[in-house]
Amino acid sequence: MSVTLPKTLLLGLNRQHVTLRDVNCVATETETHFTLKTTLTGCGTTSRHSKGTIIYSNTVLEIPVKDDAIITRVREIEIPFSCYYKKSGDATAVGVKPDTRKLVFDEDGKGNFTVTLDMFPDDKFTRPYTQSDYPVQVKLRQDLYFQASVKSKDKRLSVLVENCYAAPSRDRNHAVNYVLIKNGCPKDETTNIIPSTKQGVSRFTLEGFKFIAEHPFVFIHCHIRICDAENPKSRCKEGCISLNELRKRRDVNTDDKLYPLAQGPLTIDDDTKEINANHKTVQGVTLPAVLSLTVLSAICIVGMIWLSRKTPSKTLIYTPLSVTSED
Numbered sequence: 001m002s003v004t005l006p007k008t009l010l011l012g013l014n015r016q017h018v019t020l021r022d023v024n025c026v027a028t029e030t031e032t033h034f035t036l037k038t039t040l041t042g043c044g045t046t047s048r049h050s051k052g053t054i055i056y057s058n059t060v061l062e063i064p065v066k067d068d069a070i071i072t073r074v075r076e077i078e079i080p081f082s083c084y085y086k087k088s089g090d091a092t093a094v095g096v097k098p099d100t101r102k103l104v105f106d107e108d109g110k111g112n113f114t115v116t117l118d119m120f121p122d123d124k125f126t127r128p129y130t131q132s133d134y135p136v137q138v139k140l141r142q143d144l145y146f147q148a149s150v151k152s153k154d155k156r157l158s159v160l161v162e163n164c165y166a167a168p169s170r171d172r173n174h175a176v177n178y179v180l181i182k183n184g185c186p187k188d189e190t191t192n193i194i195p196s197t198k199q200g201v202s203r204f205t206l207e208g209f210k211f212i213a214e215h216p217f218v219f220i221h222c223h224i225r226i227c228d229a230e231n232p233k234s235r236c237k238e239g240c241i242s243l244n245e246l247r248k249r250r251d252v253n254t255d256d257k258l259y260p261l262a263q264g265p266l267t268i269d270d271d272t273k274e275i276n277a278n279h280k281t282v283q284g285v286t287l288p289a290v291l292s293l294t295v296l297s298a299i300c301i302v303g304m305i306w307l308s309r310k311t312p313s314k315t316l317i318y319t320p321l322s323v324t325s326e327d
Helices: 243-249
Strands: 002-006 033-037 046-050 053-062 078-086 105-107 111-120 136-138 143-152 157-167 178-182 192-194 201-207 218-228 257-268
Touching: 002 053, 002 078, 111 218, 111 257, 143 157, 143 218, 143 257, 157 201, 178 201
Parallel strands: 136 257
Antiparallel strands: 002 033, 046 053, 053 078, 105 111, 111 143, 143 201, 157 178, 157 218, 192 201, 218 257
């Protein structure tokens, strides 16, 4: 398996700084990307079994600082990545759950800050799911809880979940997608923005679903906007706005920026009954199944924070399917 990282994400790092858990497994590079490759049993790769899948994991790290060193000018990075293989023998190159806790941005006027998108098991928002919990199995119509946050010494930063959509892949430009939030407004009937009293935090919830076509995974992609909390005209202060208001706002200069993040994969537990089966359904359509790769040729491209403003090209309406268990 291999992991590819854009150099724009790791500014200040050279090829010799980037390694896997085994420091002998160093990166190669092109003009725009770093790439690290390993076999399923090499470079410190670990494996674990979950229902229907085998999960292989490793971590991109910086070269360790020497014990006698006093200073370093190398950024601290820790980027876990995983590939999920079906036990039936096929693999889908979508199984990436990046950990961004040690990735920081240095923006003029905002200093260093970390942007995260976490999923939580309940509405208490106390402990998010971690790397070892993925893929997370959920039931149809189960309430799912998400939190976007910005962490910084500067407490004047605020956050807005501006756009979110579901896709069957970590590729945020995947043709198959279903819009959940647009311009800060819920677009799915089960999606709700949850008010938060915490500065730099934005929360939302939605009900579990599955794509109608044979897509084994669901990823939640969001565009997170970071704003100056002391600016009364910031985009974060506005929250949900109409398309016409958004067009008018584009004429106003702003330093607010959008950061794409992804969370997943999620899988539907087909062995259990759906929750709240009396809910209304939405008319759906079927789209082509996601491409599967063989185990030996599986490549996982890390689904990190790609600093781009591209938007999905196509939307998908879904039908929450009833799942029953036979006695």
